[in-house]
Amino acid sequence: MTTSVKTRKTCFKCKVEKPLTEFYVHPAMGDGRLNKCKECTRRDVQENYAKNIEYYRSYDRERGYREYDPHKAAARRATRVLEKQPCEVCGATKVEAHHDDYTKPLEVRWLCKRHHSEVHTKSEAA
Numbered sequence: 001m002t003t004s005v006k007t008r009k010t011c012f013k014c015k016v017e018k019p020l021t022e023f024y025v026h027p028a029m030g031d032g033r034l035n036k037c038k039e040c041t042r043r044d045v046q047e048n049y050a051k052n053i054e055y056y057r058s059y060d061r062e063r064g065y066r067e068y069d070p071h072k073a074a075a076r077r078a079t080r081v082l083e084k085q086p087c088e089v090c091g092a093t094k095v096e097a098h099h100d101d102y103t104k105p106l107e108v109r110w111l112c113k114r115h116h117s118e119v120h121t122k123s124e125a126a
Contacts, residue, residue, distance in 0.1 A: 011037035013044075071102040078105035087112040 010017045012035045023033035024041060034041065049056055079097040087095050092112035098119055099108060111119060 006031060009033060009035075011035070011040055013037070013040040069102065071105075072099075075099045075102040075105035079108055082106065082108060085110040087115055089115040 007020055008017050009020055009023055009031070011023075014037060016037070018037050020031075020033055022037050022039070023035075024038055025032060026034040029035065036044075076097075082097070084093075084095055084097075086093055088109055088111060090112060095110040095112055096116045097108045098111050098116050099105070101107065109119075
């Protein structure tokens with residue numbers, strides 16, 4: 001029995017057969033690719049954006065200014081030069097930098113995603 005690898009697909013929107021690389025990856029789909037080609041998807045997104053421009057402008061404005069803090073931004077940039085250490089709680093090697101004080105950008109606690117999230121959850125509850 002030979003298995004054939006599908007290399008082309010037909011877009012349900014424009015009905016054109018195209019290489020699989022012309023379709024966005026989508027893990028929920030049977031073949032791992034969206035059923036609408038990238039070109040049609042981009043066009044639909046642009047049309048939706050234009051149709052709802054005021055909503056998106058408001059959303060972008062709010063999102064862009066909601067948490068801007070120059071100390072926080074500088075601290076995040078400063079961590080790029082630091083050598084990552086294992087999570088201080090569990091020893092995991094996939095870690096994130098945590099700053100207890102953003103005015104001290106090189107004072108970092110290295111935490112895995114789980115423990116980093118726990119630190120923030122505890123500080124928000126206090």
